[in-house]
Amino acid sequence: MQHPITLVRLSPDSPHVATVASWTHAEWGHLNPDFTADTWRDAFRRECGDGGVPSVFVAMAGDQPVGTAALMAEDMDTRPDLTPWLASVFVLPEWRGQGIASTLIRRVEEEAVACGVDYFYLFTPDQQALYRRLGWRDHEELSYRGEDVTIMRRQLEA
Numbered sequence: 820m821q822h823p824i825t826l827v828r829l830s831p832d833s834p835h836v837a838t839v840a841s842w843t844h845a846e847w848g849h850l851n852p853d854f855t856a857d858t859w860r861d862a863f864r865r866e867c868g869d870g871g872v873p874s875v876f877v878a879m880a881g882d883q884p885v886g887t888a889a890l891m892a893e894d895m896d897t898r899p900d901l902t903p904w905l906a907s908v909f910v911l912p913e914w915r916g917q918g919i920a921s922t923l924i925r926r927v928e929e930e931a932v933a934c935g936v937d938y939f940y941l942f943t944p945d946q947q948a949l950y951r952r953l954g955w956r957d958h959e960e961l962s963y964r965g966e967d968v969t970i971m972r973r974q975l976e977a
């Protein structure tokens with residue numbers, strides 16, 4: 820039987836930091852080829868703040884991490900004018916299609932509202948439909964590190 824999903828804030832000293840960083844490195848490491856697996860993990864650990872920006876959340880099935888999403892000050896180095904960002908949205912393949920990413924995204928939105936953010940941003944090459952369903956709007960199309968992506972924006976209400 821599968822465990823119910825709970826969301827937890829990832830703290831920098833959590834044993835799950837290495838696991839979650841390995842997922843995001845496998846998925847997005849190619850966008851940042853200067854990072855090794857170790858420097859990526861160390862940078863990811865620094866995003867594990869204790870409230871507001873930055874914050875990382877993890878979906879847990881019992882004691883197993885199965886998904887993540889983060890609130891970060893920067894995610895696209897060519898667009899420092901936009902901040903903060905929803906970033907690192909990832910769910911393990913066998914746990915997809917159950918609303919886990921949607922729940923994580925809502926949790927990051929709550930965190931952004933709590934720290935007074937009016938708008939926040941994400942970029943995606945192919946998940947626009949998921950985010951539109953959750954109230955995100957297309958903001959800009961551009962090429963980023965060789966990939967066509969959409970910057971999307973979410974208006975938040977306190």
Ligand SMILES: CC(C)(COP(=O)(O)OP(=O)(O)OC[C@H]1O[C@@H](n2cnc3c(N)ncnc32)[C@H](O)[C@@H]1OP(=O)(O)O)[C@@H](O)C(=O)NCCC(=O)NCCS
Pocket residue numbers: 846908909910911914915916917918919920921922942943944946948949952
């Ligand atoms: C994109 C990704 C995070 C989605 O994770 P997920 O947990 O499957 O997402 P959700 O379940 O919240 O939503 C996905 C779909 O499942 C459907 N769904 C949601 N709850 C459901 C439920 N209880 N039962 C069945 N289907 C459900 C949703 O309608 C949604 O459909 P859509 O794709 O047509 O919008 C996941 O596929 C992933 O990690 N991909 C690789 C990394 C990636 O692309 N990340 C996004 C970067 S921008």
